[in-house]
Amino acid sequence: MSLSNRLSVKTPDQAVFYNDLVSQHGSPILVLDCEKVTAQYRALSEQLPGVDFFYAIKSLPHPAVIQTLSSLGCGFDIATSGEIELLQTLSTAVRHRVIHTHPIKRDADIRDALRFGCTTFIVDNIWELEKFIPYRHRVGLLIRVSFPNPNTDIDLSKKFGCREDDVMLLVQKAQSLGIHVKGLSFHAGSQCATSANHVHAIKQCTKIMDDIYQQCGKLLSILDIGGGFPVQYTKTVQTIQEFCPPIREALQQLPDHIQVLAEPGRFLSATCMEAVSRVMGKAQRGDMTWYYLDDGVYGSYSGQIFDHVTYPISIFSDINELETAVIAGPTCDSIDVIDEGLQMPPLSIGDLVVGHQMGAYTYATATNFNLFDKASVVVINENNLSADNILPFAQTQ
């Protein structure tokens, strides 16, 4: 990708906000702005009226995000007992607005979720279905169908989901076991550049549900359209206002009684965090100036590896001359490089580097490799929360 595409050089006065936070909290930090979570939720629900949203906690499992979304009426998509524990520390109101979406579970995972109040689970094969025999009076299942997506960097159709042709068999098997199947689900791939795969999947699911009614007399009542809603990093993707109309149109073809769910992760969490780090050392090596930040790809920038994302970054300078530079992380490993060959004005030790759109799959996958502390999260604009929802500060780290 083009380097200038990634790097913005801002004026030093634009660093004041970040400098203030760093002088208060140290560095590296991740600044989590709850108002941005609210704005994303509003934008998505405006585009998909009538859809019930369940935030995919794995993208950013932070209490401030969960509280903000909960106060807006959003439900939660959980996949592990750890995610349930996180919800358990919060208000009880979320308990009846959860769905468990991991297609492969241990018995203990199922029991923990049931105990928490979750009754909706996802399966994609016979062995998983049989795990619900002991709980058949307490659950309604969604069958996850696979729709391969060649147009995403993160294709989720290989690891999970049954073939379209196998759905009928699973529904019949469930019927014979006395287990209630209440609908279908899919995940069209993460950070989808367009909504074409969502639209294709909705159309196919509409057909499958009709076939199931015709052949088994079984009326399904839920379609879960998953996540995959994109945000703008450095590559151009459709805006949410371009992405959603074809989905809306496809959903209109569903019979009226179908309840539509979605499990957005990235779209709700990506824009709310900025990573603020400082240059902790520099060196001249060959014709490149190396800058070593106190955060890197083992920390907040881990999504560059796991999530295949290039985050926009900003530096602050009023120097006009440019040099060729490398921006690296702090660990002793050679892959810990954020970018190289950047044309940029020189920085000094202590200067700030800010990464943008760093809420989704960043903090969630950060490590403390080399025993460098992970960035601490600084929550701002939490005041839209009612008093009984606010957590003790200790839990926000």
Ligand SMILES: *Cc1c(COP(=O)(O)O)cnc(C)c1O
């Ligand atoms: C990760 C995940 C999501 C969220 O996907 P995004 O692309 O972040 O919106 C939703 N549902 C399931 C089952 C997931 O595994």
